[in-house]
Amino acid sequence: MTTxxxxxxxxxxxxLTINGQPVQGxxxxxxxxxxxxxxxxxxxxxxxxxxxxxGSCRVCLIEIERQRGLQPACAFPVAxxxxxxxxxxxxxxxxxxxxxxxxxxxxxxxxxxxxxxxxAETDCELxxxxxxxxxxxxxxxxxxxxxxxxxASRRYFVMDHSRCILCRRCVRAxxxxxxxxxxxxxxxxxxxxxxxxxxxxxxESSCVxxxxxxxxxxxxxxxxxxxxxxxxxxxxxRTRASCLGCAVGCGIEAVTRGNQxxxxxxxxxxxxxxxxxxxxxxxxLDSGRHRVTTxxxxxxxxxxxxxxxxxxxxxxxxxxxxxxxxxxxxxRMTTEALVAFTCFFNExxxxxxxxxxxxEVPPLxxxxxxxxxxxxxxxxxxxxxxDPLENQKVLxxxxxxxxxxxxxxxxxxxxxTGLDDRAHLRLRLDSVAHxxxxxFELLRYSYHLRLDGISQLRSQIQTAARPVVxxxxxxxxxxxxxxxxxPDKTRFLPLIExxxxxxxxxxxxxxxxxxxxxxxVLIGDDLPNGHALPAADFTIAQAxxxxxxxxxxxxxxxxxxxxxxxxSFLNIEGRECTLVPILEPPHHIEPDWVTLTRLAAAMDRPxxxxxxSDNADSPLARPKEATRPS
Amino acid sequence: xxxxxxxxxxxxxxxxxxSLLDLDERLLALVEHxxxxxxxxxxxxxxxxxGVDIGLLEGAVNNSSTETVARRMRRCCKTLVAFxxxxxxxxxxxxxxxxxxxxALRRAYIxxxxxxxxRIPRDEELAVIQPARxxxxxxxxxxxxxxxxxxxxxxxxxxxxxxxxxxxxxxxxLLDWH
Numbered sequence: 095m096t097t098x099x100x101x102x103x104x105x106x107x108x109x110l111t112i113n114g115q116p117v118q119g120x121x122x123x124x125x126x127x128x129x130x131x132x133x134x135x136x137x138x139x140x141x142x143x144x145x146x147x148x149g150s151c152r153v154c155l156i157e158i159e160r161q162r163g164l165q166p167a168c169a170f171p172v173a174x175x176x177x178x179x180x181x182x183x184x185x186x187x188x189x190x191x192x193x194x195x196x197x198x199x200x201x202x203x204x205x206x207x208x209x210x211x212x213x214a215e216t217d218c219e220l221x222x223x224x225x226x227x228x229x230x231x232x233x234x235x236x237x238x239x240x241x242x243x244x245x246a247s248r249r250y251f252v253m254d255h256s257r258c259i260l261c262r263r264c265v266r267a268x269x270x271x272x273x274x275x276x277x278x279x280x281x282x283x284x285x286x287x288x289x290x291x292x293x294x295x296x297x298e299s300s301c302v303x304x305x306x307x308x309x310x311x312x313x314x315x316x317x318x319x320x321x322x323x324x325x326x327x328x329x330x331x332r333t334r335a336s337c338l339g340c341a342v343g344c345g346i347e348a349v350t351r352g353n354q355x356x357x358x359x360x361x362x363x364x365x366x367x368x369x370x371x372x373x374x375x376x377x378x379l380d381s382g383r384h385r386v387t388t389x390x391x392x393x394x395x396x397x398x399x400x401x402x403x404x405x406x407x408x409x410x411x412x413x414x415x416x417x418x419x420x421x422x423x424x425x426r427m428t429t430e431a432l433v434a435f436t437c438f439f440n441e442x443x444x445x446x447x448x449x450x451x452x453x454e455v456p457p458l459x460x461x462x463x464x465x466x467x468x469x470x471x472x473x474x475x476x477x478x479x480x481d482p483l484e485n486q487k488v489l490x491x492x493x494x495x496x497x498x499x500x501x502x503x504x505x506x507x508x509x510x511t512g513l514d515d516r517a518h519l520r521l522r523l524d525s526v527a528h529x530x531x532x533x534f535e536l537l538r539y540s541y542h543l544r545l546d547g548i549s550q551l552r553s554q555i556q557t558a559a560r561p562v563v564x565x566x567x568x569x570x571x572x573x574x575x576x577x578x579x580x581p582d583k584t585r586f587l588p589l590i591e592x593x594x595x596x597x598x599x600x601x602x603x604x605x606x607x608x609x610x611x612x613x614x615v616l617i618g619d620d621l622p623n624g625h626a627l628p629a630a631d632f633t634i635a636q637a638x639x640x641x642x643x644x645x646x647x648x649x650x651x652x653x654x655x656x657x658x659x660x661x662s663f664l665n666i667e668g669r670e671c672t673l674v675p676i677l678e679p680p681h682h683i684e685p686d687w688v689t690l691t692r693l694a695a696a697m698d699r700p701x702x703x704x705x706x707s708d709n710a711d712s713p714l715a716r717p718k719e720a721t722r723p724s
Numbered sequence: 725x726x727x728x729x730x731x732x733x734x735x736x737x738x739x740x741x742x743s744l745l746d747l748d749e750r751l752l753a754l755v756e757h758x759x760x761x762x763x764x765x766x767x768x769x770x771x772x773x774x775g776v777d778i779g780l781l782e783g784a785v786n787n788s789s790t791e792t793v794a795r796r797m798r799r800c801c802k803t804l805v806a807f808x809x810x811x812x813x814x815x816x817x818x819x820x821x822x823x824x825x826x827x828a829l830r831r832a833y834i835x836x837x838x839x840x841x842x843r844i845p846r847d848e849e850l851a852v853i854q855p856a857r858x859x860x861x862x863x864x865x866x867x868x869x870x871x872x873x874x875x876x877x878x879x880x881x882x883x884x885x886x887x888x889x890x891x892x893x894x895x896x897x898l899l900d901w902h
Contacts, residue, residue: 201814203813203814203818204813204902205813205816205901206819212897213896221902225900228893228894228899230812230868230870230894230899230901231813231858232858235814235857235858235860235861238821238857238861239821239855241821241822
């Protein structure tokens with residue numbers, strides 16, 4: 095649809111009349127879009143602005159002069175001289191009848207549905223329309239005794255078919271937004287049911303739990319296990335922020351009430367276009383973690399809660415006497431926290447032994463950087479040594495969306511990737527590694543006649559108009575050289591691992607082995623996921639949760655979670671994403687940089703954070719202006 | 725000539741009648757215009773068989789007993805109001821429809837956590853269980869007053885319209901059946 099509009103944007107406008115009001119539309123626009131642009135409200139139900147029109151619910155029916163019968167406004171294109179009415183008795187009766195038919199299909203018992211509410215607060219679009227149309231009873235009551243299946247086989251959300259109105263928004267979202275094609279419709283007519291794959295339970299299907307269907311469902315058919323029955327989303331506080339799950343940096347809209355995070359929606363206006371993955375939408379809300387609420391010191395083998403002053407004094411004393419201190423930070427740290435951490439090591443401890451706990455940043459200078467939008471509209475996608483579908487999921491979904499539109503896919507990797515079965519061309523890394531390499535390598539590869547890979551890759555890119563290369567870390571310089579030599583039109587996207595690993599790299603921080611007497615780890619709300627900390631005689635940790643990492647700590651400072659943080663990070667596009675505090679932190683839990691400045695003060699070596707940035711407006715300079723805790 | 729009003733409850737929670745009491749001081753104005761003949765919440769009861777102008781039924785029909793009550797009210801009144809979500813749509817009572825009646829009875833009388841040596845009551849005088857359904861599925865309903873419970877403002881509106889001889893129509897904030 096986007097391309098369609100681009101093509102026709104120079105065409106003359108289409109003049110039509112809606113409810114007697116002259117309206118100017120663009121060719122290719124639907125009557126609904128033209129009406130909305132002119133401020134005329136036509137009720138809809140199955141339609142969603144982010145999805146292709148379906149025209150299945152018949153709620154948006156309109157009367158068009160010289161058209162037989164009533165037509166759906168969401169799917170009917172505008173035409174010159176068209177005379178449309180959405181307010182006649184016939185239209186309103188038809189709309190009301192369509193709603194009554196929807197209510198007759200399945201038992202929509204609002205009173206035990208989580209989205210049900212009064213006219214001002216309901217989250218249900220069907221209920222809202224029923225209120226607007228004065229529906230006070232069912233003209234054709236559904237079969238009250240007929241049972242409807244409930245599919246609770248997924249961890250994060252449930253499907254209750256009794257509330258489904260078969261609008262197919264979920265089916266369209268799964269196909270057009272997530273490009274996953276799990277959902278479909280089984281049977282026809284009154285037997286129609288939303289189903290996954292070939293009628294598999296959702297939890298055993300190809301569903302990736304991205305939750306896009308949940309975000310677009312107009313009724314309570316899809317039930318968010320976290321948010322259900324905790325108040326209406328429309329009356330909750332909505333905060334636009336960024337997801338800190340990975341380096342894609344998706345825009346999110348967090349719904350909170352009473353300092354509780356209820357649900358996370360994808361931000362329709364952000365570059366990810368409403369799309370999120372299971373990590374960003376659901377795992378970020380996963381409760382059951384044990385919060386670190388006070389500073390703690392190890393005494394007689396066990397961590398014991400202590401006051402801030404006592405903990406700061408003890409840690410400052412230990413740091414003063416240490417022969418060597420190493421520091422590791424999680425890539426989930428904001429740039430501001432990483433700056434403070436680096437400063438703390440450089441200026442207070444006079445040490446360069448600072449690095450990242452984990453993360454991977456490939457070289458960023460291979461060519462022009464691609465944006466997420468470039469990926470979605472690419473006509474040739476090359477993945478070199480990485481697996482976006484696993485590690486940068488939304489990027490993987492965007493790539494699949496491009497493939498659905500006919501883009502070609504080349505996967506260059508020695509390991510299996512999630513997109514292998516969609517690849518038009520599958521190459522090994524060494525087959526593209528010769529060009530521009532050292533004379534020795536050139537000789538070696540020429541000798542083995544390994545020229546096929548790079549020439550095939552080049553021809554794929556040469557025939558494409560908008561090629562995008564996504565490349566992972568750990569590639570040889572020979573592969574980098576081959577990628578640098580690709581045509582200028584190629585856009586590159588590094589498959590960075592670790593939300594702010596790019597921001598860390600800009601500060602010179604990268605994963606590194608450390609062997610020091612004292613280890614200082616900036617963990618934040620990061621989770622070990624099986625990784626162990628390097629051994630040290632004394633370990634100091636700043637962490638939000640008790641994990642296997644903090645079990646090893648000798649001193650522990652509490653830290654804020656991603657939802658409580660303010661700051662910024664750099665995503666895979668090199669774009670600065672803003673973290674907006676969504677929740678109030680528990681009392682006495684300070685930003686990471688504040689804890690570090692307090693510790694420096696306790697060591698009698700206060701440091702200035704503003705000094706490292708020459709731009710006073712830079713977010714890096716912001717900590718300087720903030721007030722210190724008393 | 726004052727109009728007469730009777731009410732009764734079927735499978736409901738009595739919440740709709742509580743909402744009727746929420747008319748508070750407006751109840752005094754109500755009884756100036758209408759005679760309450762028989763309701764489950766008043767002591768003085770005139771037999772409904774004498775006939776009333778307005779009949780209110782709260783709750784869903786869920787067994788042979790509630791079906792009898794619903795049919796009797798329909799016979800006795802000129803205008804029958806389905807009073808509340810259970811009467812209009814079936815409501816919370818219909819949750820039981822999701823399991824077979826035998827399972828529901830076993831869960832209620834035998835498997836309850838506090839029950840010892842439970843048994844399902846069987847007696848020919850006891851009502852026979854039926855799928856729960858709205859009043860409109862059993863008898864003809866003239867006016868629907870949905871809500872769980874209906875707000876006292878909505879009740880006042882419907883009764884005032886009926887007393888004035890008009891057909892009530894719920895709009896705006898008065899129509900609220902969540």
